[in-house]
Amino acid sequence: MPDGAISDLVPILDVKGLKTVFSTRSGEVHAVNSVSFDLAPGELLGVVGESGSGKSVTMMSLIGLLPQPPAEIRDGSVIFEGHDILQMSADDLRDIRGREIGFVFQDPMTSLNPVFTIGFQIMEPLRRHMGMNRAAARERAIELLELVGISDPGPRLSDYPHQFSGGMRQRVMIAIALACDPKVLIADEPTTALDVTIQAQILELVRDLRQKLGMGIIWITHDLGVIAGIADRVMVMYGGQVVEQAPVHELFSNPRHPYTRALLETLPSIAGGRSKRLRTIEGQPPALSAQPTSCPFRARCAHAMAVCAQKNPPIERLAHRHDVACFWSPDNADNAGEADA
């Protein structure tokens, strides 16, 4: 979908200043620090960031799926269709989960209940939210399995999760998330457990569904190639914060944050030929034991300045829908020094 069309729509999901803290025996873990973003209907927002950057915790916080304690949502609002999810009663929230917002989890091997059949698990949300009877739910379940590309779905409904391969379980998870035609789908690395062919099939499926159902999608992944292929907009997370956010073309052609730039450099490029060695980002991810008072990336940043240690750069809008949280700017940087960085 073209950028212009989407940005004009009223967001279906609007997250502001979300803060999530875990209390552990060894102290607090500030996993999500003032994260703000929004999602328009029919838009696909890609979320990238290294392991531990808070992608999963952010998404689970916003629909109340983290067990509290140990988690605590300290601050923020999540406006979905005009109501703040974080202020809702547990019952109201349950009516939204699975009905309006579908969730696909990271690990397909353990996310299904091993002692119930696939059919039972797909039919559960249908019966709960849509008030379907057994026969209607069964019909819809078959339809859903067909949709996610499982052949001969009828008899497979009475199979148990262990009778499915990892990729098929992931498709079943997607089928469950899509069961009630949600307005928002949150998919947490839904294709990392899959081989490339299946991954391509699932991506194709998502592209299709987005057009058919007009659903807003949040797609978490480590794979920038996937992002380039399907996302409208990209959000880059680092140390529990959003460090850069932009439409996909803008981000790939004009990355501003040093972390984003480093991330893009790690991409093996076909055009770049063989000579270029695959790059890695040196250093360790930050400790999250306290609220950040300085830039969390500065220890690994080639452009770190004095100010980076004094305060945490606020996220600011640069151009049309391009936000970045950094004191440094590639525009006024010394280009000679940049060439080999």
Place this chain on the structure above:
Amino acid sequence: MLNFTIRRLLFTIPTLLLISLIIFLLLDLAPNDPTGNLPLTIPAEVREQIRKALGLGDPIYVRYYRWLVQFFVNEPLNLLGEWTHSCIGDCENRLRVTSWATRSPVVDLIAERMPQTLWVVGLSYVVGILIAVPIGVYSAYRQYSWFDQLGTFISMIGFSVPTFFTGVLMIVIFSVQLRWFPSIYDTTLRVTDWSSLGAQIRQMAMPVFVLALYNAAQISRFMRASMLDNLNQDYVRTARAKGLNERVVVLVHVLRNSLIPVVTVIALGVPQVFGGAIITEQVFKVNGLGQLLIIGIQGADIPLVQTLTFIFAVLIVLFNLIADILYGILDPRIRYD
């Protein structure tokens, strides 16, 4: 599953034969004398004659063979004859396993004692399970709440204080001081009307409570641990993400998984119910199987002890098999064929 069951059942035959032989040899090795309890005035020759009459003069393999035939052939035939009210084969002269002390068939003795044990001990196990499962589920769901802490405390007591202590304590408080319950179990009581039913319930109350507390303490711990294992699983998060009620999440998704190990523990515990009640039966003077075994041991009544011990062994082997089968039924990931 059927294949597996049949295979396992066939396998139990040599197992049980071996067990019966070991029990037989152990009892034979023990320095036992069936005439030891007779008055000292009886001369040695008479004692020798008594031993001969009991068949003790024969070599050990003859005696073992005799017991095997009596227990595995004669007793079942006899039982069948009684059920069908007919005479199968040589029913008059067929030798049964006979108690040395009372000269009556051991199986009849056991049949006499069985109801008391089943009522008191069996009921206490059922009560224990019915208490333990909800407590275990709730304490796990509200881990570290006051309910959980209290449950942990009580089950620690129930677990670590022996039943002969709780039993005597209960007798002192409720029978001697308060006079609410009788301290001795009256087997001759027949339930015919409301008042005799009340009396039966009153005399069962204390032994059932003591044993139920002990059983519930163990099972509720298992239940709690198993629930805690499952509450953190990813599939629970999936169930919540579907918008299911907490009741459904906990009582359908989590409970069903948590019950798998607990059910096997419960099944494996059934034979122990019979053996483990020996002490409680003594304390409350319930003349059940446990008490019968103790009388048999004291009187050097080898056939009685041999048969009772063997029946316990059969129960253990049988419930092991039942536990395995239940596991296969409850957990679809386990396939035995």
